[in-house]
Amino acid sequence: MLSRVASSLYWLSRYVERSDGILRMLKINYASSQDTIHEFTWDPVIRISSGGNEKEISAVKNDSRSVVEYLLFNRDNPNSIINIITLARENARSVQEHIAKDLWQCLNEYYHTVKDPKLLWHIQKDDPITALDILIKQVMLYYGTADSTMERGEIRSFMSIGKYLERSIQSIDTLDIKFISISDNPDLLTDTSYWKHLLLSLGGYELYLKSYREGFGAENVLELVMLNKDFPRSAIYSVNNIHRYFERLKSEKNIDHYNNLLFNIGRLNSSITYSSVYSMKEEGLHQYLVNIKNELYTIGNLLNEYYFANS
Structure with a gap:
C-alpha cells in the first residue's frame, strides 16, 4: 500500500472519531448547562475541544448556544466539526478506490448534513440537542457502514x-x-x-x-x-x-x-x-x-x- 493511501485512511478515521467525541461531549454538557442549579462553566469542554484563539473563546464561553455554534461551525477553530469533517472527506476522496462506495456516500452525507442551514437554526433559535443528535446519528451510520462493508x-x-x-x-x-x-x-x-x-x-x-x-x-x-x-x-x-x-x-x-x-x-x-x-x-x-x-x-x-x- 502506498504511504499516501495509508496516511489518508488513518487520518480519515481519526477525524471521524474526534468529531464523535466532541459531539457527545457537547450534547451532555449542553443538557447539563440547562439543568444545573450551580454556576456552569464550559471551560473544560473548550480546553479539550477547541483550537481557537483566546479572544474568540472568551467571547462565547458564557453562552451555551454560542459555545455549541463555535465548536460546530467556526471556520477559524481548527477543531470545529465542520473543519474536521471537511478534512475527513478530503482524505476519503483521495482514497475513494480503496474504501467501500457506501462508506464514501455515508461520509459525504455527513459532510453535507454539517453544512445544512437547518442545523444552525436549531442551535440559534430552537433546541441545540436536536442538531447534535442529527450529527451523532451520522457518525453512528458511518461506523455501522464501515463495520459491515470494509474488508x-x-x-x-x-x-x-x-x-x-x-x-x-x-x-x-x-x-x-x-x-x-x-x-x-x-x-x-x-x-x-x-x-x-x-x-x-x-x-x-x-x-x-x-x-x-x-x-x-x-x-x-x-x-x-x-x-x-x-x-x-x-x-x-x-x-x-x-x-x-x-x-x-x-x-x-x-x-x-x-x-x-x-x-x-x-x-x-x-x-x-x-x-x-x-x-x-x-x-x-x-x-x-x-x-x-x-x-x-x-x-x-x-x-x-x-x-x-x-x-
Whole structure:
C-alpha cells in the first residue's frame, strides 16, 4: 500500500472519531448547562475541544448556544466539526478506490448534513440537542457502514489504529481536565452529577451502574475509564486494539521499523495493564496521564515516520 493511501485512511478515521467525541461531549454538557442549579462553566469542554484563539473563546464561553455554534461551525477553530469533517472527506476522496462506495456516500452525507442551514437554526433559535443528535446519528451510520462493508485487511487496520489512537487520547484528555477541575474546586469530588456527566460524555454511564453498586466515586470512574477491558472507550481497550491491528501490518519489508513500533505499543500496553488506581495516584494522576498521552503521541509520530513518509 502506498504511504499516501495509508496516511489518508488513518487520518480519515481519526477525524471521524474526534468529531464523535466532541459531539457527545457537547450534547451532555449542553443538557447539563440547562439543568444545573450551580454556576456552569464550559471551560473544560473548550480546553479539550477547541483550537481557537483566546479572544474568540472568551467571547462565547458564557453562552451555551454560542459555545455549541463555535465548536460546530467556526471556520477559524481548527477543531470545529465542520473543519474536521471537511478534512475527513478530503482524505476519503483521495482514497475513494480503496474504501467501500457506501462508506464514501455515508461520509459525504455527513459532510453535507454539517453544512445544512437547518442545523444552525436549531442551535440559534430552537433546541441545540436536536442538531447534535442529527450529527451523532451520522457518525453512528458511518461506523455501522464501515463495520459491515470494509474488508478486513491493511485498509481496515490503518483505519482502526487511527480510530483507537484518537479515542484513547480523548478519554485521557477528558479524565485529566476533569480531575484538574477538582483540584480547583474540591467540592466536585462528591458531586454525583459531575461524575455522571463525565461518564455520559464517554458513553460509560450504564456500564458504570452495572459495575459499581456503591454510587459515584472518583476512584471508580478512574478505574473504569483507564482499566476496564470491557469498556469500548477505556484506555486499555483502545491500546489493546491498537496492538491487535498493528500486528496485522507485519511485513518482512520493514521488519526493523515494525519491531520498534511494536515495542512502543507493547510498552504502553504494559504501563496501563500493570497500573492500578493506587499506583496512578502515587505517581501523581496528572503526571501519569500526561506520560500515557505522550506515549500515544510517540506511537502516532512513529507511524508517521515509518509508514506515512512524514506526510
